[in-house]
Amino acid sequence: MLDVSNSAERPYADGKILRRVTDGVGIITFNNPEKRNAMSLEMWEGLGHALVELRDNSDVRVVILVGAGDKAFVSGADISQFEKTRHNAEASEEYSRRSEAQRALLATYPKPTIACIRGFCLGGGMQVAMLADIRFASDNSQFGIPAAKLGIAYGYDGLRNLVSLVGPSWARLIMYTGMRLDSTEAVRIGLVDRVLPDAELWDATMEIARTISGNAPLAIQAAKITIAQVLKDESHRDMDAIKAIGTACMDSEDFREGRTAFMEKRKPRFKGR
Structure with missing residues (x-):
């Protein structure tokens, strides 16, 4: 079993995914700030390892997902990898297969999960956030799915989650236009649950996590x-x-x-x- 209350930060994916435990709350950080926490395939796989360890730690009762820095939660997929990993349908299918296990793990996670969103939450970042049970956002956050601007198809599971949160009409508008939504619009349509001033976001998220952990x-x-x-x-x-x-x-x-x-x-x- 992992350390009980306060553990040192453990890195995965060459340090681009970090995992730690604080007072029974598991914290996973997307740590690729120079690329606004864009997700590489290695980061997806590192996310899976971190989730499994926190899942199997009986002292962890809730998990927070957060982006490093103040610019982004996750700004989407790492497009610099596309020529290598998603250059055609066959390669894209292999990419999806390798990242699907991690998305499925988060979708069926047995412990409560909270997405703490600051800054950009785009594309694959939206997918991660929508898989969380609860979404808190700072008042400077931006949301969007730019698939139509990149010529790619957003997956079924991601769109199912989007429709379940905002309804089919808003899902169409978001997907057809690739538009950006600010936090005020996001909370109004149900994409996020609560918007807080940026300086208050982390403390508010931890307060809810500790409340859940105590139940x-x-x-x-x-x-x-x-x-x-x-x-x-x-x-x-x-x-x-x-x-x-x-x-x-x-x-x-x-x-x-x-x-x-x-x-x-x-x-x-x-x-x-």
């Missing part, structure tokens, strides 16, 4: 599983999974601890079992 992990897992099933077509919903996690909650030590703490008028100490 009962099984109850949060139940909410995450159930919401995911609600979003599926009725014919594909796993009602047995919802029932199983509900039973696990009711039979857990945490449920007994929650009741006891309430009666004793103290803060509960949840263990996730």
